[in-house]
Amino acid sequence: MQDVLAALGIKASNAGASTGTQWIAGGGKEISSFSPVDGKEIAKVTLANEEAYERVIKKAQEAFAEWRMYPSPKRGDIVRQVGEALRKYKEPLGKLVSYEMGKSLQEGYGEVQEMIDICDFAVGLSRQLHGLTMHSERPGHRMYEQWHPLGIVGIISAFNFPVAVWSWNTMLAWVCGDVCIWKPSEKTPLCAIACQNIISEVFQANNVPEGVCGLVIGEAAIGEKIANDPRIPLVSATGSTRMGKAVGAAVGARLGRSLLELGGNNAIIISKDADLDIAIVGCVFGAVGTAGQRCTTTRRLIIHESIYDAFRDKLVAAYKQLRIGDPLDQNNHVGPLIDKGAVEQYQKAIEKCKAEGGRFLVEGGVLDGAGYESGCYVKPAVAEAQPHFEIVQHETFAPILYLMKYNTLEEAIAIQNGVPQGLSSSIMTLNLREAESFLSSAGSDCGIANVNIGTSGAEIGGAFGGEKETGGGRESGSDAWRVYMRRQTNTINYSTQLPLAQGIKFDL
Numbered sequence: 045m046q047d048v049l050a051a052l053g054i055k056a057s058n059a060g061a062s063t064g065t066q067w068i069a070g071g072g073k074e075i076s077s078f079s080p081v082d083g084k085e086i087a088k089v090t091l092a093n094e095e096a097y098e099r100v101i102k103k104a105q106e107a108f109a110e111w112r113m114y115p116s117p118k119r120g121d122i123v124r125q126v127g128e129a130l131r132k133y134k135e136p137l138g139k140l141v142s143y144e145m146g147k148s149l150q151e152g153y154g155e156v157q158e159m160i161d162i163c164d165f166a167v168g169l170s171r172q173l174h175g176l177t178m179h180s181e182r183p184g185h186r187m188y189e190q191w192h193p194l195g196i197v198g199i200i201s202a203f204n205f206p207v208a209v210w211s212w213n214t215m216l217a218w219v220c221g222d223v224c225i226w227k228p229s230e231k232t233p234l235c236a237i238a239c240q241n242i243i244s245e246v247f248q249a250n251n252v253p254e255g256v257c258g259l260v261i262g263e264a265a266i267g268e269k270i271a272n273d274p275r276i277p278l279v280s281a282t283g284s285t286r287m288g289k290a291v292g293a294a295v296g297a298r299l300g301r302s303l304l305e306l307g308g309n310n311a312i313i314i315s316k317d318a319d320l321d322i323a324i325v326g327c328v329f330g331a332v333g334t335a336g337q338r339c340t341t342t343r344r345l346i347i348h349e350s351i352y353d354a355f356r357d358k359l360v361a362a363y364k365q366l367r368i369g370d371p372l373d374q375n376n377h378v379g380p381l382i383d384k385g386a387v388e389q390y391q392k393a394i395e396k397c398k399a400e401g402g403r404f405l406v407e408g409g410v411l412d413g414a415g416y417e418s419g420c421y422v423k424p425a426v427a428e429a430q431p432h433f434e435i436v437q438h439e440t441f442a443p444i445l446y447l448m449k450y451n452t453l454e455e456a457i458a459i460q461n462g463v464p465q466g467l468s469s470s471i472m473t474l475n476l477r478e479a480e481s482f483l484s485s486a487g488s489d490c491g492i493a494n495v496n497i498g499t500s501g502a503e504i505g506g507a508f509g510g511e512k513e514t515g516g517g518r519e520s521g522s523d524a525w526r527v528y529m530r531r532q533t534n535t536i537n538y539s540t541q542l543p544l545a546q547g548i549k550f551d552l
């Protein structure tokens with residue numbers, strides 16, 4: 045790993061704040077980043093204190109004055125170069141993501157690929173920040189709308205996608221003319237430092253104003269500062285529903301804008317008309333990929349009663365094949381949870397499920413011994429449960445899958461929708477009527493609804509996000525860019541008269 049750290053410019057002790065190309069000694073307490081892979085300390089980071097935060101904000105404000113006047117395609121060209129740099133650093137950055145966060149190497153590379161993809165998307169977008177034109181009701185008048193940058197975008201990201209989610213926000217915000225301040229999870233600070241170093245190379249080569257790419261690594265207090273800071277018109281936050289409610293309330297109280305990506309409780313409906321081979325792969329990857337730590341992780345399977353036993357047996361057999369261990373070893377399917385706190389939550393959820401009457405078909409448990417020294421490796425578990433169990437209504441960020449039965453499609457959809465969260469959902473069926481009913485306005489109430497693929501692994505081209513307690517935000521593709529801009533309606537009079545709208549007469 046030393047060569048990976050060296051390639052990404054990570055030192056034994058790192059500053060926790062940056063204005064783009066310049067690091068600022070954070071001034072706060074020093075923390076260590078430990079790998080959940082082997083429990084070893086990777087490097088240290090000095091967290092940002094209030095003074096460092098202020099410096100980053102000031103620089104961002106100054107930079108915005110210049111950056112907003114760059115032609116958008118010019119900003120797009122800089123983002124294109126960021127995409128090129130990410131291609132160059134894909135291998136070390138993917139490895140660091142895997143080592144610091146604990147996801148499989150393939151998923152680490154996949155995450156960097158999502159960054160590259162969003163750069164490409166943003167480059168095209170930089171020439172397509174379109175507004176509409178309208179016909180004025182008055183003669184000699186023209187109306188149109190244009191989209192202007194907002195200012196500083198605060199990005200609070202989670203440990204589970206330590207680099208991709210930041211890039212979805214940042215690359216769009218940059219082409220839109222905004223400047224960004226990133227508060228990454230303090231569980232994965234080195235991934236953020238690596239990104240900052242990669243960006244810095246591109247920014248230096250292009251003389252981008254210092255302050256366009258700010259970084260403040262800190263604990264929850266820094267997140268609170270961002271949420272409460274009226275100098276930050278948009279706060280994009282990814283994480284738990286509890287965190288999102290606090291951020292949403294603080295930003296709302298100052299009438300700022302927030303983009304929230306919070307918990308999911310994603311289900312797959314397995315119809316009697318499903319292709320069961322496809323369904324098995326979709327369900328198992330969805331449930332155990334990233335060790336169950338995606339917001340799109342499959343947490344519930346709603347299975348038709350006529351195929352329930354057959355599917356359950358196939359699933360249990362598939363779980364027996366899973367290899368748990370070092371995520372950098374590509375023979376393994378499942379890596380560790382992020383830390384021991386997450387392991388505790390996993391254990392509690394299993395206990396709670398049992399107490400509520402759940403029956404485990406694949407038992408969970410924490411692994412120990414050679415290769416599992418970090419104490420963060422757990423066995424993916426499968427339980428038969430009832431939709432109304434409190435634990436089933438709740439998102440546990442771990443590989444625990446709950447199975448339930450249904451009879452009619454209406455019943456399956458009601459179970460699927462009957463949770464507080466609304467991120468991702470899918471149905472496995474070859475029956476057109478069922479598929480279309482699931483996608484209709486009486487179907488899934490989630491932001492993402494799929495047919496014959498699982499709940500996780502969304503492409504960047506679509507708008508990503510969900511309803512209800514998931515927070516309602518949309519980021520990444522489609523027209524998600526609009527939230528990063530302000531709309532201005534312009535009416536221009538090129539006549540020699542001043543007719544008033546609505547035919548109002550006002551003569552002097």
Ligand code: UN1
Pocket residue numbers: 204205209282337338339340499500501502503
């Ligand atoms: C998240 O877990 O916060 O759809 C994002 C997926 C990924 C993104 C997940 N593209 O699973």
